[in-house]
Amino acid sequence: MEMSRLAGGPEFDFIRAVLQNASTSHPLVRVGPGDDCALVGELALSIDASVENTHFRRAWLSPPEIGWRAVAAALSDLAAVAAEPVGVLVSIVMPPGDRAAYAENAMQGAIEAAEANGAVLLGGDTTAGLMLALDVVAVGRAVPPVLRSGAKAGDEVWVTGRLGGAAAAVSAWLAGGNPAAAARARYARPQPRIREALWLRERLALNALIDLSDGLLGDVAHIASASDCRIIIDSASVPIDAEAGATYTQAVSGGEDYELCFTTSPGQVDQMKAAFEQTFNVALTRVGSVEQGSGVAQRAPDGSVSAVEARGYQHFQDKRP
Amino acid sequence: MEMSRLAGGPEFDFIRAVLQNASTSHPLVRVGPGDDCALVGELALSIDASVENTHFRRAWLSPPEIGWRAVAAALSDLAAVAAEPVGVLVSIVMPPGDRAAYAENAMQGAIEAAEANGAVLLGGDTTAGLMLALDVVAVGRAVPPVLRSGAKAGDEVWVTGRLGGAAAAVSAWLAGGNPAAAARARYARPQPRIREALWLRERLALNALIDLSDGLLGDVAHIASASDCRIIIDSASVPIDAEAGATYTQAVSGGEDYELCFTTSPGQVDQMKAAFEQTFNVALTRVGSVEQGSGVAQRAPDGSVSAVEARGYQHFQDKRP
Numbered sequence: 001m002e003m004s005r006l007a008g009g010p011e012f013d014f015i016r017a018v019l020q021n022a023s024t025s026h027p028l029v030r031v032g033p034g035d036d037c038a039l040v041g042e043l044a045l046s047i048d049a050s051v052e053n054t055h056f057r058r059a060w061l062s063p064p065e066i067g068w069r070a071v072a073a074a075l076s077d078l079a080a081v082a083a084e085p086v087g088v089l090v091s092i093v094m095p096p097g098d099r100a101a102y103a104e105n106a107m108q109g110a111i112e113a114a115e116a117n118g119a120v121l122l123g124g125d126t127t128a129g130l131m132l133a134l135d136v137v138a139v140g141r142a143v144p145p146v147l148r149s150g151a152k153a154g155d156e157v158w159v160t161g162r163l164g165g166a167a168a169a170v171s172a173w174l175a176g177g178n179p180a181a182a183a184r185a186r187y188a189r190p191q192p193r194i195r196e197a198l199w200l201r202e203r204l205a206l207n208a209l210i211d212l213s214d215g216l217l218g219d220v221a222h223i224a225s226a227s228d229c230r231i232i233i234d235s236a237s238v239p240i241d242a243e244a245g246a247t248y249t250q251a252v253s254g255g256e257d258y259e260l261c262f263t264t265s266p267g268q269v270d271q272m273k274a275a276f277e278q279t280f281n282v283a284l285t286r287v288g289s290v291e292q293g294s295g296v297a298q299r300a301p302d303g304s305v306s307a308v309e310a311r312g313y314q315h316f317q318d319k320r321p
Numbered sequence: 322m323e324m325s326r327l328a329g330g331p332e333f334d335f336i337r338a339v340l341q342n343a344s345t346s347h348p349l350v351r352v353g354p355g356d357d358c359a360l361v362g363e364l365a366l367s368i369d370a371s372v373e374n375t376h377f378r379r380a381w382l383s384p385p386e387i388g389w390r391a392v393a394a395a396l397s398d399l400a401a402v403a404a405e406p407v408g409v410l411v412s413i414v415m416p417p418g419d420r421a422a423y424a425e426n427a428m429q430g431a432i433e434a435a436e437a438n439g440a441v442l443l444g445g446d447t448t449a450g451l452m453l454a455l456d457v458v459a460v461g462r463a464v465p466p467v468l469r470s471g472a473k474a475g476d477e478v479w480v481t482g483r484l485g486g487a488a489a490a491v492s493a494w495l496a497g498g499n500p501a502a503a504a505r506a507r508y509a510r511p512q513p514r515i516r517e518a519l520w521l522r523e524r525l526a527l528n529a530l531i532d533l534s535d536g537l538l539g540d541v542a543h544i545a546s547a548s549d550c551r552i553i554i555d556s557a558s559v560p561i562d563a564e565a566g567a568t569y570t571q572a573v574s575g576g577e578d579y580e581l582c583f584t585t586s587p588g589q590v591d592q593m594k595a596a597f598e599q600t601f602n603v604a605l606t607r608v609g610s611v612e613q614g615s616g617v618a619q620r621a622p623d624g625s626v627s628a629v630e631a632r633g634y635q636h637f638q639d640k641r642p
Contacts, residue, residue, distance in 0.1 A: 017425055018425060018428045018429075018432070018442075019442070021429065021432060022432045022435075022436075022441070022442040023432075023435075023436055023441050023442070024441050024442055024443075025441060026407055026408060026441045028407050028462065029407065029408060029441060029443065032408075032441065032442070032443055032444070033442055033443060033444040033445070034444075037444070038408070038410065038443035038444045040364060040407055040408065040443065040460055041362065041363060041364060042362060043361060043362060043364055045366075045410060045443060045444070045458070045460065046410075046444065047410040047411075047412045047444065047445060047446050047456065047458055048412075048446055049412045049414060049446045049448040049456070051414055051448045051449075051450045052450075052451075053450070053451065054448055054449050054450055055448070086347055086349050086350065086361055087347060087350060087353075087359070087361065089359065089366060089367075089368040089458065090368075091368045091369075091370045091456045093370060093372055093454060104338055104339060107339045108339075108342065111339070111342060111343045111344075114343075114344075115343075115344050120343070120344050120345050120346060120347045120350060120353065121339075121340070121343040121344070121345055121353070121354055122345075122350065122353055122354060122359035122361065122366060123353070123354040123355075123358070123359045123366070123367065123368065124354070124368060125368050125369055125370045125456070127370040127372045127375055127376070128372075128375050129372045129373075129374070129375055129452060129454065130373075130374070130451050130452045131450060131451045131452065133414060133450065133454060135368065135370070135412045135446070135456035137366070137368055137410065137458050139361055139366065141349065
């Protein structure tokens, strides 16, 4: 049983406090709490909550989009360990009013997202409650998994796609406007990078892998902490989602883009970057490097390096637009 | 992939509508939606929601009891297929206010219930929200599982323990009073019948098995529907939880006692009933029989038989005290 370490931040403090008192060792459990998935036997398991007014507002998304987004976010945890999807369990809390119809439409979107990624519906639970909330369990097959804990000094740090689009959409809504179509699509219908992760795992020695759910700086902090190393992000190289109108801050701190970030030994990615980008129509960008030490830092275009303060990802209700 | 059938009721209508449009077939999936657990490879998986004001009120339970109850209910789904617990994933939505301390105390109770049943903490998610809600995923090893679908005409129907205690506690609270200590304990600290299920599976040919979460009449309706048979409950033989002050109606319709109900061929249980009761200090009671046909009926002490109308289990917010 490997217990990966988590970076700082109040949410992670809570999890650490809970874990201190919990037994996590069992012969079937290869990886317990702290990575993107638990690994039990040959299966990868993760649970991911999507709660009204915390992860989304009903005014922003259609019911099928709410379901799609909840399942895509959960399946992204399988991509984050390079596991192949098997199925999902979906627990839905339905608010009063147009309860059943709304929930049925949300479930339709959930099922579409599952099937688009090769996952079947395994089961679920339905409950009445004050607000709309979905918990999605992603179940995958992970042989062998790629964890957060394998980054090595000297590794390159790469990301898929362009970053900040989902955060740009949320900013537009919070400011009372409407997001650009590209930004809205990134938020409303994220695509978990399942096939991309499996493709990369086949062709590369992936040392560490994570999905970008807490924002680039927050997620590389998890890799740095779990791998006992320091990660430097080159700010000039971060692939900002310009089509979505994202800013640099949204690209490095905005969560929920569900792109991948991985580390690998130098020179490997260059040999397959073109093939990857042609196959998936998704960019691969080197954004930094792994060093000895701890924590995360940004290197500015002038070469100056500044440490990034550890903090957990804040959902939008805690933010100012 | 076996798709068990569900009995009638609005909640199950919703699930049926969703399942009509969902793909549920995958080479690793031995049992999909509709039984107490999905079976994926060697693992049994189930998700179970515990939502404030639907499953419990905060005034009724301490935070550790809320966590215990949520995990015990989820683990009961493992007992219901005679699976051995491996671990749990716990997603917790925390309401505003005393959020972190309250949630940490609830998680302590959750972890206690897991450890008391041989399950470790595998992971989870924490989210801010309007109300306190826990989703617990139970993960177990089920080789071989016992499903709802194997009941045969001629089988005897048995239950563990005494029924109606949890419903008696809820009735007392809803009437503005306080429940008897025994009733409160049944509701606040239920004991999933994990060891009992494994013990029975080793010694008996269990044809069908379920846990009593929807109430005896509702749960045997699931067995009848999945097994394509008719179940007759002998009303005089139902073991009412007298210590908890339960009524007959609470014993047959009150949910959340988390006792087991199983069917087996005649005469088998008589040979081991005394050993079971001595080992676990839990009663084993024959409550009925399986016939050809469909649906559920009650046989009164005078011998008259009346069919039971199909309906889903209603949580307390839909009930009149």
